[in-house]
Amino acid sequence: MIVRALLSGVTAVAFGLLYQVSGSTLIISGVIGTISWALAGLIMHFPNAGLLGDFVGAIIVGGMAEVAARLKHEPALVFVVPSIIVFVPGDLVYQSMVAFLKDHFLSGMQSGLTALMAAGALSIGLALATAVLRPMLRGRWGAGKHRV
Amino acid sequence: MKPISSGQSENPVPKVLTVIADAGSALLASGAEVARVEDTMQRLAFAYHLKSVEVIVFPTALFINASGMNTVIRRIKNRGVNLAVVRAINQLSRDVSQNPIAVEELENRLAEARRTARYRPEANLLFAGIGALAISQLMGGRPVDLLPALIGGALTQLVRQWLRHMGVANGVADMLAAAVAVVPAVASAYWGISYPGSILVAGIMVLTPGLLMTTAVRDGIQGDVLSAAARILEALLSAGAIAAGASLTLYMYLALGGRWT
Numbered sequence: 001m002i003v004r005a006l007l008s009g010v011t012a013v014a015f016g017l018l019y020q021v022s023g024s025t026l027i028i029s030g031v032i033g034t035i036s037w038a039l040a041g042l043i044m045h046f047p048n049a050g051l052l053g054d055f056v057g058a059i060i061v062g063g064m065a066e067v068a069a070r071l072k073h074e075p076a077l078v079f080v081v082p083s084i085i086v087f088v089p090g091d092l093v094y095q096s097m098v099a100f101l102k103d104h105f106l107s108g109m110q111s112g113l114t115a116l117m118a119a120g121a122l123s124i125g126l127a128l129a130t131a132v133l134r135p136m137l138r139g140r141w142g143a144g145k146h147r148v
Numbered sequence: 149m150k151p152i153s154s155g156q157s158e159n160p161v162p163k164v165l166t167v168i169a170d171a172g173s174a175l176l177a178s179g180a181e182v183a184r185v186e187d188t189m190q191r192l193a194f195a196y197h198l199k200s201v202e203v204i205v206f207p208t209a210l211f212i213n214a215s216g217m218n219t220v221i222r223r224i225k226n227r228g229v230n231l232a233v234v235r236a237i238n239q240l241s242r243d244v245s246q247n248p249i250a251v252e253e254l255e256n257r258l259a260e261a262r263r264t265a266r267y268r269p270e271a272n273l274l275f276a277g278i279g280a281l282a283i284s285q286l287m288g289g290r291p292v293d294l295l296p297a298l299i300g301g302a303l304t305q306l307v308r309q310w311l312r313h314m315g316v317a318n319g320v321a322d323m324l325a326a327a328v329a330v331v332p333a334v335a336s337a338y339w340g341i342s343y344p345g346s347i348l349v350a351g352i353m354v355l356t357p358g359l360l361m362t363t364a365v366r367d368g369i370q371g372d373v374l375s376a377a378a379r380i381l382e383a384l385l386s387a388g389a390i391a392a393g394a395s396l397t398l399y400m401y402l403a404l405g406g407r408w409t
Contacts, residue, residue: 019359075235126366
């Protein structure tokens with residue numbers, strides 16, 4: 001469990017490097033990746049969790065990135081993009097692909113649709129975190145002094 | 149008699165406007181969201197005392213106009229991911245709005261920001277390899293999957309970089325890179341490693357359109373629905389291209405009677 005969370009952090013750092021991020025930003029991305037995966041992993045163990053883990057993970061990534069962006073005066077995008085990669089449902093897409101190739105149409109459809117819904121859960125989680133946190137943070141620190 | 153239309157010669161585009169447009173197009177080409185591009189351009193225009201500035205930004209084009217000047221248009225053809233450029237230009241616009249500098253100096257610093265902190269191409273291969281390696285372990289891989297995943301990630305990135313460099317369209321490049329990404333997984337299946345799925349997933353995850361999905365969401369919340377729709381479409385097309393490319397290799401392997409468990 002802890003090892004997997006740390007692996008998630010390593011993934012976030014590696015993809016951060018791939019997207020040309022550097023310095024302390026990279027370390028923060030790694031921490032966000034680790035914490036979000038650990039909490040999402042806990043939720044996955046609930047009975048009938050379904051895609052709840054992805055959803056909560058995305059909320060945590062979005063929320064922490066928004067706070068980090070405020071504190072570091074950097075675009076939130078820099079923190080979100082590397083950390084969200086581990087939640088992308090690559091495994092489901094792969095299962096769907098193999099099922100279609102083996103003529104198992106129904107299970108291919110099932111995995112494919114689940115992957116699409118997982119992507120939807122991630123999007124809604126990110127959107128929710130950003131939409132709620134951004135106005136709150138803007139109000140607290142320096143009341144939009146950077147606005148035109 | 150005075151002509152009604154004053155023509156271009158009397159109304160030249162000042163350098164400020166073109167430099168601001170360049171800053172915007174560099175941001176957009178590096179993967180920034182629409183609201184950030186508009187915000188940065190407005191902030192720069194405000195710092196140079198331009199009056200009644202209007203900015204319109206789409207994922208593929210941007211327009212900027214100030215009162216008494218011609219409109220400047222930029223077409224964005226090549227879009228990639230370079231968060232270092234987004235950070236640098238964001239920082240630059242903050243600095244300029246606090247203490248203004250001459251337009252020529254802004255132009256120089258912008259050119260510097262566009263080249264900023266890029267890692268060398270060979271280093272990118274290593275990063276992709278390490279990312280793929282970590283993902284293969286997350287997807288339930290075993291130690292035996294480590295090396296093929298590392299090779300898969302690096303190989304995928306190599307093919308994608310090379311194709312982009314050749315000027316191949318993004319969708320086609322993604323498809324071909326995905327087709328190659330599967331090769332290490334297929335090879336390990338051929339040499340008897342069971343459940344090669346985690347190696348395959350690790351390879352294609354390097355190509356994931358994660359940035360497009362994120363920016364689509366952020367554009368959507370801000371109300372830039374046109375950009376959000378365009379980026380969702382681009383992400384779906386990219387995912388489709390990746391799945392098609394990976395399926396192609398896998399299909400040929402299976403059709404030749406290969407073993408896949």
